Amino acid sequence: MMEHPARAQPEPAPDRGRLLEYERVTAAGLPEQRLTIWLPPGYDGATRRYPVLYMHxxxxxxxxxxSNFNKIWAADAALLRAMATGRVAPHIIVGVWAPGTDRYRQYLPADIHQAAAPALRARMDAVAGGPIVSQAYLAWLAGPLKQWIDASFRTLPDRDHTAIAGSSMGGLMSCYAFLRRPDVYGRAACVSSHWPAIDPREVGRTTADGEAALARQWGDWFATGLGEPRGRRLWLDHGTETLDAFYAPYQAEVDARIAGAGWRKGSDWESKVYPGAEHEENAWAARLPEILEWLLRE
Incomplete structure (x- = not known):
């Protein structure tokens, strides 16, 4: 007579990290902020310290x-995949929510807004609907927010263990942080950066050489602000469809100026084109493991 087997015990769920939500965060000179923080697997039972990736x-x-469009980057899954290669250490991810309609004026680099030709700046102002506050946003990111994160979690707070990433206007903001605060951010990913800053079709209407002039402005910005690599690492990319279809001339100018500054492509910086990729979260999610593996590798 066969005995009935003992009831099988459920397998413990794999540790895929955990999320923390902070719904109301005040920041001087800014709209109210909100955070989602991902702690990697094993964080709660460990004593080690972790690098930090800030994302817009x-x-x-x-x-x-x-999510806005029922699509996400799946940043935790992407980092787990990068970690599985053995070349990327576990990181804490700090996701800073965009403040609704204030997103544009919080992410547009103040340098570019101030240097823009009058007609282009007027169009930027119309989109912003209020004062540009990216300077205040960067001051908060690199100051009070980072100080709180480093005090509240077991982080490695130095530049080489602090990264920043974002897409579209968040890509511009990530470049802004990387150029303006090289003492804080040693890694940056500027994904599908919205170089036109406004509707791409309107840039050419601002002046006779509007697109070329704006591309040169971005190039000059990198050439004067990038400095030497000194161990830093920068990722740039774009697709070829929807909004990303407008980015190639701008990216070519930026790439040329980065190379001219003595940065070594493939080592200090990377710039990639993803044929067929659109300007949307599923496209960014698809390449995020590759981005993180290159950007955060030890």
């Missing part, structure tokens, strides 16, 4: 129910 548009990173 935090509402689109982890949970579809918070």
């Amino acid at each position: 548009d935090g509402h689109n990173l982890f949970d579809v129910k918070h």
